[in-house]
Amino acid sequence: MSDQNPPTVDVLVIGGGNAALCAALMAREAGASVLLLEAAPRDCRGGNSGHTRNLRCMHDAPQDVLTGAYPEEEFWQDLLKVTGGNTDEQLARLAIRESSRCRGWMRRHGVHFQPSLSGTLQLSRTNAFFMGGGKALVNAYYRSAECLGVQIRYAAPVDRLEISDGRFRAAWVGDERITARACVLAAGGFESNREWLREAWGQNADGEWPADNFAIRGTRFNQGVLLKAMMNAGADFIGDPSQSHCVAVDARAPLYDGGICTRIDCVSLGIVVNKFGQRFYDEGEDFWPKRYAIWGRLVAQQPGQVGYSIIDAKAVGRFMPPVFPGAQAATLEELAGQLALEPQSFVRTVREYNAACRVGSFDHTVLDDCHTEGLAPAKTHWALPLDTPPYYGYPLKPGITFTYLGLKVDEAAAAHFAGRPSPNLFVAGEMMAGNILGQGYTAGVGMTIGTVFGRIAGARAAAAACKQGADHAAA
Incomplete structure (x- = not known):
């Protein structure tokens, strides 16, 4: 007997960024009818993906826009280092291996890549950059989805889900109930939900709420509504709610959608001090693309959640200039006065740092031998005295890109309930990135996770919808 109330579509995709679009395209290519619900209006579509620039890719030999080789084991070791081992190796290696097979598919959907980059970013070997950045990528995917017949609805936030025994039944947009044979959740984290951030970070010893001072680098629409809905439905979760992709941004950055241009990239070329003029971490620990995402959390742990990146004239021209002078x-x-730092403490910090510098052969493209001795915290690379005026200072505050608390998944990208995978509910992107990113970050890996698991989730959702349709037809 046929279904008396047939589902609206085969596959429902909830979300509008890279992972959601990859899922929608894969499901449609597999022959499924697809409806994509984007919470944002059309002119704000794409979530955080519009602010991205590149994809970290495994490759065993030089390729079109990638130099050298970046084999699986090196990629894994880089990820292992930045996460401190807080990662699911099986899922991480899956993302790594599949990253080598994404670019051809991306090109077929209109994504263009620019020639490899040289210079201090150290990414020409590891990361493929999108021509036109993330906004161009998002637009290309939407064009392709429309051409393939994916139904797209904007300003359609899902506020609740119907799930029974681990099986997706329906999603609600206001008073409208939308059914589907399978569903992909790819609606981002909860970084735009200030109340949830306060809950996750709590109060510090000074009675401050650190999260009140955070900028949100991306979309204002990632409120974590579906994460809460899945919690209420008994889904299995993974990750620390206080962990996130959190970088140091200019303290003058806007509250939302500041993106990459608000990042301060001169940290490794100088020192960083707190509001008392004191250093608090090794600025030269590793190459910037591997360590830039620790600095937001470090600044968040300082009094007032503020810091100051200090350089001298020798650093000018060696980093991507910030948008604010x-x-x-x-x-x-004089610099201390402009930054409202206590002059004596600040000058003492700089002089102690200068005296501790042991200058060898400075080279910002390698882990050089310029370091400090007898100083805590040490600066292990690129340590040059701050002795050449003019001096520059940039105020810093934490900027959250996306949170790591997410849904536990398996290699099929299936959501889990009490340890059992759902037969028709799949997860991709930031909603499951915490399986791989328990902490830390390395440049481009968020897009790797979103692209790989978006593709997996879309293909699996289409297969699940096909199976359910066949089962109903046979009933």
Whole structure:
């Protein structure tokens, strides 16, 4: 007997960024009818993906836009290092291996890549950059989805889900109930939900709420509504709610959608101090693309959740210039005054750092031998004295890109309930990235996870919808 109330579509995709679009395209290519619900209006579509620039890719030999080789084991070791081992190796290696097979498919859907980059970013070997950035990628995917017949609805936030015994039944947009044979959740984390951030970070010893001082680098629409819905439905979760992709951004950055241009990239070329003029971490620990995402959390742990990146004239031209000009002064005392730092403490910090520098052969493209001795915290690479005016200072605050608390999945991208995979509910992108990113980050890996698991989730959802349709037809 046929279904008396047939589902609206085969596959429902909830979300509008990279992972959601990859899922929708894969499901449609597999022959499924697809409806994509994007919470944002059309002019804000794409979630955080519009602010991205590149994809970290495994490859065993030089390729079109990638130099050298970046084999699986090296990629894995890089990920292992930045996460401190807080990662699911099976899922991580799956993402790594599949990253080598994504670019051809991406090109077929209109994504273009630019020639490999050289310079201090150290990414020409590991990361493929999108021509036109993430916004161009998102637009290309939407064009392709429309051409393939994917139904797209904007300003359609899903506020609740119907799930029974681990099986997706329906999603609700306001008073509208939308059914589907299978569903992919790819609606991002909860970084735009200030109340949830306060809950996750709590109060510090000074009675401050650190999260109140965070900028949200991406979309304002990632409120974590579906994460809460899945919690209420008894789904299995993974990750620390206080962990996130959190970088140091200019303290003058907007509250939302500041994106990459608000990042301060001169940290490794100078020192970083807190509001008391004191250093608090090794600025030269590793190459910037591997360690830039620790600095937001480090600044968040400082009094007032503020820091200051300090350089001198020798650093100018060696980093991507920020969108806001820094404070500039002929003396350290004058710079302290402009940044509202206590002059004596700040000048003492700089002088102690200068005296501890052991300058060898400075080279910002390698882990060089310029380091400090007898200083805590040490600066292990690129340690040059701050002695050449003018001096520059950039105020910092934490900028969250996406949170790592997410849904536990398996290699089929299936959501889990009490340890059992759902037969028709799949997860991709930031909603499951915590399986691989328990902490830390390395440039481009978020897009790797979203692209790989978006493709897996879409293909699996189409297969699940086909099976359910066949089962109903046979009933």
